[in-house]
Amino acid sequence: MRRLARDPQAIITTTLILIIVAAGFLGPIFLAVDPNQADLRSANALPGTPGHPLGADQSGRDILARLLASAQTSAISGLIGAGVALVVGVTMGLIGGYFGRRTSAVTEWVFNLVMTFPGVLLLIVLTPVTGGDYRFTMLIFGFMLSPTIFRITRNLVMGTKQELFVDAARVSGLSNTRILGRHVLSAVRGPIIVATAFLIGTAIATQAGLAFLGIGSSAVPSFGSMVGEGFTNLTRRPLQFLWPSLVLGILTASLVLLGNALRDALEGLRTVPPRRGRTESPAEPVSMGEEDEAPLLRIRHLAIGYPSTTGEIEEVVHGVDLDVRAGEILGLVGESGSGKTQTAFAVLGLLPPEAVITRGSVQLNGRELLGLSGEELRTYRGKTIAYIPQEPMSNLDPSYRVGSQLVESLRATSTLSNREAKERVLALLARVGIPDPQRVFRMYPFEISGGMAQRVLIAGAVASRPALLIADEPTTALDVTVQAEILDLLRDLQAELGMAVLLVTHNFGVVADLCESMAVMQKGRIVETGKVRQTFAEPQADYTRTLLDSILDEDTVRTDPPVAPRDHKEVAR
Known part of the structure; x- marks a missing residue:
């Protein structure tokens, strides 16, 4: 405007x-002349004729x-x-x-x-x-x-x-x-x-x-x-x-x-292209961890594919098995294109329309999620399952104020009035470390920083006290200092609310800092699962060893010559 x-x-x-x-x-109203009133005496009257400022027509x-x-x-x-x-x-x-x-x-x-x-x-x-x-x-x-x-x-x-x-x-x-x-x-x-x-x-x-x-x-x-x-x-x-x-x-x-x-x-407005693409071709797994008897989230034999140019379905996720227990923080780690985000989106029901789940099961508290309609999934989203995205600024609608978006989401998953929802949102904004909740509540997304936007999304995700929180690279777009603050916040909220957390990341440092258990993905398959400390100390899969070997030595400055890979037990410590 x-x-x-x-x-x-x-x-x-x-x-x-x-x-x-x-x-x-x-x-x-002011002229008070009937436009259809004909007066043959005034036919073809010239402009300026009394009663006809612009003249009259032939009628x-x-x-x-x-x-x-x-x-x-x-x-x-x-x-x-x-x-x-x-x-x-x-x-x-x-x-x-x-x-x-x-x-x-x-x-x-x-x-x-x-x-x-x-x-x-x-x-x-x-x-x-x-x-x-x-x-x-x-x-x-x-x-x-x-x-x-x-x-x-x-x-x-x-x-x-x-x-x-x-x-x-x-x-x-x-x-x-x-x-x-x-x-x-x-x-x-x-x-x-x-x-x-x-x-x-x-x-x-x-x-x-x-x-x-x-x-x-x-x-x-x-x-x-x-x-x-x-x-x-x-x-x-x-x-x-x-x-x-x-x-x-x-x-x-x-x-x-x-x-x-x-x-x-409006020429400056741009359309962001779809962000989801295919992952790489399948690879053989090395091992699987042991199962939990009663996990909160239970994924079995999940396979996801996309149509190829020939019309055939090409799988990008191949028979994934994964368990997340109540109150547990599990890290799903792997390179970009390994299929970890596709797996998380399958749980959330957010796969793109062209995606095909060829087989498998995703159960939450014993209830099968695959095959549910959008309305049925809506009873879980925001209530039982919550989601923290990778890019906070892209997940807030720039057309609406921060507070109105949080209140809208909270009221959609609860019976709170608008006033009660606003009070809870303000309390949550304060709880996630935002110093002036009232001010941020009234701001638009483009007026706040990336770190503050991530805190806003975390507040919205935990507003309904979900049983399972899926966090997809929640610190990737943030600087190191803010990353540490967000990880501390997630740890505190998880302990406070007793949530299970599925953390999707490529960062072993984040896994070591926050997670109790981990699962390693390579090219659409889980190649290793286990406790974090045990996996870091004694990795079983060659791919896991390769990833651990690629971790930089934090004690060495950039000008130093390359150092030999450290023992995995030392990395774990």
Whole structure:
């Protein structure tokens, strides 16, 4: 908005549009002249004639009164046409872009069918149905404009639904309707607003064109009918043609230029590409740790694949077995691309639509999670399972204040009132070490630091006292000092709330500092599990030894010559 306020093109065009629309609705009140009142004595009166400031047409009707009434007709036409297009196109675009391929394919087919109809010809054919009422005509035309908005919205939503803040909202337990209406729509609204300016101009021009052709009621003043009548009288009174053409041209040109200004103002916005990719090809495991008899989280034989270019499913996670006991902190460690995040997302139900779980089981407290619908998973997300993401700034919606997002998530997973939820959120912000909770509560995400954003997300994750907390690289995007503070905070909260924690990381230092048990992943397989101290002291898998050997000697400065790998027992100490 600030950029628009400094743009002369936006200021001028907005002013012109407001003047014309205001004159159309307020002018007839002050002028008090019937635009359809004919007086043959005033036929073709020149501008300046008493009672006719801009003259009269060949039927003796006042041109100024008809211009004002025509401006009102154009404004209503534009609002109806663009309004219907927005309601239909945006709603179906959100649905088609957010939900699965089948829904997308059905909505795409329907709107492709709508686009095959010849617009103006269809409106002419349906004149007996509409009775010549331009409002019903524009209602139908709005449906014919909706495919444009549908395509824009659907394409934007398909990219936005991969954003981290959408995943965070889903994990917080928000319903799909709430996510679409509050988070996704706010993220894609910019191009829709730009398109709306062009849609209004299109609807106005179409209504004027139909009136020029004589389609519609002759009792309704319109720029199109005035242009048509002025054209027949062009040689005698050219101004009768000029006035409506000039006002209509200014109105439609202003809408087009305003749309361009809006586009320029929003040019800086970017769409973040989907962040999930395939992992590497399978590798053989070396060993498996022993099982726990009654784990809180029990993963068995989990395999995840993606369609290849040939249509076959290529597995990226191969038969993972993993247990997390109540109150335990387990580190799932491995290189980038080892499949650890895919495994965590399978537990959360956040795998991308193209992912295929080919086999396996994921049980939480004995309840199978795989195969549950989104609504069924929502009863667990934010309540029993919570999630702390890797990139805190990308998981907060930049359109809303920090406090409103936390309150929204808490109320979605509890029966608290808005006031009670706000009080708990403020208490949690203070608990996670934010010095001025009230101030941060009112701030937008881009106004806080990365470390503070991570604390905010931790507060939101533990707000409902979950049984299982999944933390995906929670300290990767932070500097060393803040990392230590966040790890201390997680340790304290875990002990205080008795949560089980599944920590996804590639950092052995974090595992050594925070975890009791660990599981090592390589190329989609668990290659070793066990207690942290035992695994560090006596690693069984060659891959684990390789990872431990790659740990830098913290006692050596960069200018020192390379040192021989230390004994794994020494590393463990």
